[in-house]
Amino acid sequence: MKKVIVLFLLLGFAACQQQQPDPFPTPVLDPSTSVALRWGQMTLSIMYQLPLNTPTYGSRSLGYAGLTMYECVVNGTTTHRSLAAQLSGLTALPLPESGQMYNYPLALNAGQAAILKNLFAFAPTDRLRRVDSLEAAINGEFISITQPDVVTRSASYGKAVAEAIFTWSKTDGGFEGYKRNFDPGYSFPHGAGYWNPPINGQIVSGFPLHPTWGKNRTFAPANSTLPVPEMTAYSTNRSSAYYKEFAAVYTKNQTLTPEEKAIAAWWGDDPTETFSPPGHSYNLANIVVKTAGPNLVKAAETYARVGMAVADGFVNCWKAKYTYHCERPSTYVRANIDPAWTQFWPEPPFPAFYSGHSVQSAASATVLEALYGTSFQFVDTSHQGRPRDQIRKIDYVPRTFNSFWATAEEAALSRFYGGIHTRQDNEIGLAEGKKIGQHINELTWSR
Structure with missing residues (x-):
């Protein structure tokens, strides 16, 4: 009888343990949000132990990568507005064609691939290939549910936004900063x-x-x-x-x-x-x-x-x-x-x-x-x-x-x-x- 009671208690304890809720349950992400997350993760995959990268240049790159992500999707909402004309020296950005349909996750996808390859052009080839692979994989997920002209238009829009932001980035003082991490001519006291x-x-x-x-x-x-x-x-x-x-x-x-x-x-x-x-x-x-x-x-x-x-x-x-x-x-x-x-x-x-x-x-x-x-x-x-x-x-x-x-x-x-x-x-x-x-x-x- 004692063995039965002990077994019952152990089984009950095990059941309670199994029923304990996860204190940090992971939500099921909307497929669109998943696109953003995967590009956030890809950005750090490129930066991880990257030769010539520094906290300074890396921080700058994250600013432009994050901004590009936002600007690629913001015109698809009625709740948010673009930061063009609000940021230092950024007067305007490309806009979607009026009356045309866009798939904004695909715009984000193309924009992130473009901006990361520009910002980290000095990264090893295998890392840049990962960027191309992720872009292709996400395209493949949306192509079956998106009209071909929308796919093309969305990708073109995302790339245009990324190129405009990258062009603007060249005038900030930190462009290609990885080429001059340490200045032998600098005289410090x-x-x-x-x-x-x-x-x-x-x-x-x-x-x-x-x-x-x-x-x-x-x-x-x-x-x-x-x-x-x-x-x-x-x-x-x-x-x-x-x-x-x-x-x-x-x-x-x-x-x-x-x-x-x-x-x-x-x-x-x-x-x-x-x-x-x-x-x-x-x-x-x-x-x-x-x-x-x-x-x-x-x-x-x-x-x-x-x-x-x-x-x-x-x-x-x-x-x-x-x-x-x-x-x-x-x-x-x-x-x-x-x-x-x-x-x-x-x-x-x-x-x-x-x-x-x-x-x-x-x-x-x-x-x-x-x-x-x-x-x-x-x-x-x-x-x-x-x-x-x-x-x-x-x-x-x-x-x-x-x-x-x-x-x-x-x-x-x-x-x-x-x-x-x-x-x-x-x-x-x-x-x-x-x-x-x-x-x-x-x-x-x-x-």
Whole structure:
């Protein structure tokens, strides 16, 4: 009898376990929305460990890719309006022929293929072939249910939009930026408090990355007028705010917990190993679209807002970096606190103030909040399946969040844990990113 009862209880427990609802159920996406999602994923597939790609050039590319996606579908709706004549220097874009039928998912399909091949013309041939393969596969899915003339007209329209946006992109200051990542002719200041090329860095370079990127055109005109924020004045006095900022980084690096190390690694996003920091934000857009299941135009709007937000974030951040040429904690700590110190995470090849991770994560979170609310539960799977970091003994385990802003705060904090940014760098980056995202939100998206 006891065996029967135990068996009954075990079966009952198993049944309860099976009936537990999935806390993050994946909606069945509309086929049109699926087209947008697949192109968002393809974009990051191209960017993953892409030689010559950088956070700066990558962010710019995401801005144009997301905008192209949106503009290829916006004229098929009665709820949204084009951003032409709202963005810096973009006066007009091609329009659909009046009275003609279009399949806007096919327009998006053609537009994404065209813009990605233009933006990433330097990518390996096999990656560009993936673009052609996806375009052909999506065409095949819609051809059987779409009249031939509509198929042709829609693809032509999408390509025309993409070509117009790409032509406009050539005048922003960052065109083919991958050809001049490091400028040997750039003269950066030397002395106490100034940036030095990293000893323990992501890559070996004696010059800083894209020193003139801060002069590039922004997408939202309002983001070009943001003043460079002030930073704490240099000092070696132990009671000064400057000293305390760097001493806090040093102290924290002595006592990092396994969880703090995992956070530093999750948001590291070295472009030679991942799809870069802005790619992480764009992947959050992928996850949100997959989780929320919006209609096609909202999905495209999601990519456009995130892409332009991170692009403008990097322009403004680089303006500050090359105004101050501020040193990293490694330089200051070794000169004033501990000559033998090495930070936990490899540092990138450009000045510190303020944090690029912080500004672009905050800008992205701000635009996602505007679209999906301040409370949105999801799992960040960006690095799921990535091999264990054997040097630091860290596994890449997906992370759960209850809001977009929580991702921004954690991304910022990761740089403090990594030993490559002070809290000031991160806090100001978050504040500036929120302003930048708000300016993207303030564009007129709805009719």
